[in-house]
Amino acid sequence: MKLPHPSELRRHVATYGAYAGALMVRGTELIGKLCLYMLAARLLGAHEAGLFFLCLTWVGLAATAGRAGFEKAAVRHIAGELAFGHARAARAAMLTGGACVVAGGLAATLVTLAVAGPASIMIFGEPGLYHPLLIAAAAILPQALCFFAAHVLFGLDRGVAGQFVQNASWPVFILLAMLAGVHSLAGILSALALANLASALIGLALILRTPLAASPAVPQAQAEKLPGLWRTALPLGMVEIVQVSITAIPVLLLAAFASPTEVGAFSVANRLSQLIWVVIIAIGSIAAPRFAALHRRQDWPALRAQNRRARLLVALTGLPPIALMMLFAGTILHLVGPGYEIAAAALVVMCAGQLVNCLLPCQDVMLxxxxxxxxxxWLNLGQLATCAVAGVLLVPAFGMMGAAVLSALVIAQGALGTTLMVARRMPQVI
Structure with missing residues (x-):
């Protein structure tokens, strides 16, 4: 058998090595988050676990609003500018985006502190949520900065490092704190803030150690000027907020109509199903700067090949865990803790939505x-409208199963909508 030429071997390593590294890091995240959820569920009990997951959901929403899309805009601008060797413009995008994220994160924190009391009573009907929300507010700015630092690393084509900062490091840090003796709800929420701060600082250190050097791959005349960073960020910020909202709305609606025990069980099942996004986001984050650079160079054959490669890798790595969760939903939830298997049917339904997402992945990243x-x-606003209308109809009437159907419906709608729009706007990359 003929051995591959060393140059061909290096090309394959360069092409797939980053994807393999990202998946290894996301595997660490998957194990860390699964252990974190299981340990939190056992230590806190169903009632306090429900409060913990509500706080986790709130922090995710607030931090996303605080970032306002500047992290995604930074990926496109950094990768696009470095594709033509524009290091100064890439650095400007990095600094401008960072300043906006700091301001947005502070604003989201202040808003949370102001509305924690009314929200705990008027929205959730749970006065005991007030103090946990106050503590959780401390995690909003660190999480916003952690995610922004990771996206800067994505733009610098350091996807594996970015995955570690954004997704793998902070769950492991919280888990270590819990294993060291932090067992109270207040302590775990404090560990959440400190873990995100540590991850953000690690990300900053990695950014400072990465040179902004790149050589133009095509003549400068072919470089189309990018829009202002805020123009890129504005629609993407809304997209990010909507995406986090449609994953949070089923939990928040259920919290208004069900007991904390049911909310806790559903939250565990919901987060288990969302671990499929571990695979999709891992591969999408590696592909994102390559999509941006190849599109700016107008290299359509390479962009199509990159898109097909990303979709194939998601399918190969995402389908097995979906099958396991659908076949053994009750067993997996029982391993999390006694009583959580009441959400087994909900887990199966939400995995059906993730199945569609896994078969039609990464097209939101392409757009x-x-x-x-x-x-x-506009596609995401359509999802939000579906989520709002269907949520009002399904969750009050069917409780946990209604929330599961709602989650699966909007996830499948997003995957189908983005795929159809890419096929319409850029048929050459499908």
Missing amino acids: AMTGHGGVLR
């Missing part, structure tokens, strides 16, 4: 990185 943020925004 975001190729200047179609406005289209993506």
